[in-house]
Amino acid sequence: MTSWIIHVTMLVLSVFIGSTEGKRDRMLYCSACRAIVDELNYSIGQVDPKQTINVGSFRLNPDGTMKDKKIPFARSETHLSELLDGVCGSMSDYALHVDPDTKQKRYMRFAPRSSGEVGDFPDFKNFQFDGPEAANALKFACESLVEELEDDIISLFSQTAVNVVDKLCSSVSDYCADAKLQNDEL
Structure with missing residues (x-):
């Protein structure tokens, strides 16, 4: 009897979870x-462009040479993976902004x-700090x-x-496909 209850509970949960996955807030996910793109661009820009990393195989070829190449460290898969591990920690530096003219959020x-x-930050009166x-x-x-997009992010960067x-x-993600969201620049 208890296994039947467990199966029914799992079925109900899977239906509930499946129905909520498709209802993501497009504005939230687009933002x-x-x-993510803004933070990664900034972090990549902070790395010395002369810094490189060896990539490729470290095996000896039959002729005794090694085939490897140097690429910029800032855009290496290793560095990008490290950046992705911490990129979401900076989301506390973001808040909901309402454009005073278009009322777009x-x-x-x-x-x-x-x-x-110092930069050109919008006026704080247009931000909503909701806790x-x-x-x-x-x-x-x-x-x-x-x-979801780790491979695509690393590939693009x-x-x-x-x-x-x-x-x-x-x-790739289709969250900013709406014309209003797509044409806005960061």
């Missing part, structure tokens, strides 16, 4: 995707980075995207792809 960075960047729940939602969306935001957030 998280854009934030999206999460944007409100905090300057540790390098003393830890909103920050946790953005962090969860970030973690979900990193888990290691190739120095142009328009990574559009490729990753619109073409």
